[in-house]
Amino acid sequence: MVNVKSPSVKTQFSSAAQDLLDWYDKHARQLPWRIGPQARKNGVMPDPYRVWLSEIMLQQTTVPHAAPYFEKFTTLWPNANELAEAENDDVMREWAGLGYYARARNLHKCAKALAELERFPDTIEGLLALPGVGPYTAAAVGAIAFDLPIAPVDGNVERVISRLMTIGGDGSATGWAADKKEITQCVQALVPKRSGDFAQAMMDLGSGVCTPKSPNCGQCPWAKYCLAHREGNMESYPAKAKRKPQPIRKGRAFIVVSEGKVLLQRRPDKGLLGGMLMPLSSEWIEAEGGTDIPFPLEAEWQAKGQARHVFTHFVLHWDVFVAHVDARPNSLEGDWIAMDKVIDSGVPTVGKKALKLALL
């Protein structure tokens, strides 16, 4: 256990933090939601709304994937009040493809909560009270938007600190929960006055230099402090989580086309792909052999192949069928979307795969 209060450790940490800031001043990524280090030194601070929006999008999501969504959202809804007044269907449609759709529902809920407040919460407790904002996001927004003296701890920070201090590597005796607590204490002890830039520097370092595999230690401002680097054992930190094999679920997609339009239905708010538009489908079941799934209506169903999609905890094998019918069946509720528009109508990626098989 590192004693973060010992004077010699404090001195080392202070020097390491400064080295990181110096590196960040030279190498900071330019990102759509970011105010660069030079501007921040001149007193320019980012709009908390944009910081919050970016951090929600960046949960379990890479910068290149999130960036175009950020541009679209801020164009459509430049502030929390505008987002609060949006139709929920529009918010869900624009989120389609980003994944973890509970984030989108919480995003809209949060915007409505923000619209009721006099100003954006600028304390950790205030931020934590917002829907969809957990310990990481509260710390990130607090530090980046308000320079609160706190360090957000995400996967990048865990990896960087794990290596810097050789905490929680393969074969750690203490267990990951205790290791993570120690990592959090360490990075908190490192936080300098420029806490917002420090937080962003840690993300840039983890993302571009202290990468999970083949870290670029030659470019790292912390190589001279890094205990894992000294051991030459960087990739043993942090310990890799053991992964369970994912079961296979099977089902059938039923793409119904009538008068040049395709039927989509909105899924219930709770659960997988909650609140999203999807083509008709059977249930997705873990089944041993073949599945005998009934069709939802009498028609000439044409088999179009199998869409495969990896979810968090299972793999879907989705047999896609299409039927062209003369009249819209009265028995089927939903939205009818023009065939040439339906692929980009706000359907999650798994639904897109099935629609492409059926229509292209």
Added chain:
DNA sequence: AAGACGGGGGG
């Protein structure tokens, strides 16, 4: 403490 919850990128 464990499970649910998407999707894409890299080697």
Added chain:
DNA sequence: CCCCCAGTCTT
């Protein structure tokens, strides 16, 4: 193909 994720909420 297998690895890695810029987490939060529920149970």
